[in-house]
Amino acid sequence: MEIVLLERVEKLGQMGDVVRVKDGFARNFLLPRGKARRATKDNLRRFEEERAQLEARNLELRKEAEAVHAKLDGESFVVIRSASETGQLYGSVSTRDIAGLLTEGGFSTARNQVILDKPIKELGLVSVRIMLHPEVFSTVTLNVARTQDEAEAQARGENVLGRQDEEDEIEAEEFFEEGVLAADEETEGEDEELNS
Structure with missing residues (x-):
């Protein structure tokens, strides 16, 4: 379906561009949201009549967006x-x-x-x-x-x-050191019993 864009649409075109898109994309997204109109002779003529108003509205919305951008960007x-x-x-x-x-x-x-x-x-x-x-x-x-x-x-x-990994490693080292020390003490006690 051929449509005329009423505003800039990313990856599609600028305001006033006549582009061909899939029917579903036009019917389900662009037309209901007021981003485009069907590219008929009447709609093209009506777009040219309204172009100045659309561009003025677009400029106003862009200025508002730039004011928000100055505060929001990098937050x-x-x-x-x-x-x-x-x-x-x-x-x-x-x-x-x-x-x-x-x-x-x-x-x-x-x-x-x-x-x-x-x-x-x-x-x-x-x-x-x-x-x-x-x-x-x-x-x-x-x-x-x-x-x-x-x-x-x-x-x-x-x-x-x-x-977190370092903390886990430290806990593991402490656990094994305690286990090794306890095991060493037990084996020393057993060695002393065997020697006596």
Whole structure:
């Protein structure tokens, strides 16, 4: 289906472009959300008449998005989740979770504005893109941790998983040292009994 875009759509085109898309994409996404119209003669003529209004509205929305971008870009948010000792989350951090976190932080965000390249399923620092406007993107850092202390350690650049491994190794060494000492004492006692 041929459509005329009423705003910039990522990976598709700019406002006013006439593009061919699959029927389902047009009917289920672009047309209902007001991002495009069918490319008929009447709609093309109507678009040209409304173009100045659409561009003015787009410019206004872009300025608002740039104001939010100035405050939001580079911000860091902490997400506390349950995870295994290897750092695998029990579940994942979804776009809904991120949008809720940003909204709590004072940045009104819908989940369709959050762009994840892949699901967040591990502890650590993750960069996430937020689409404030089709032409304005911000990047925020999510600090995914099990506790607030771990989040602070990750923010300082420490490897919390490595720290946990070191603690486990120290506990194991202490356990085996105690076991070896106890075993040595027992064998010494047995040796003395045999020698007597």
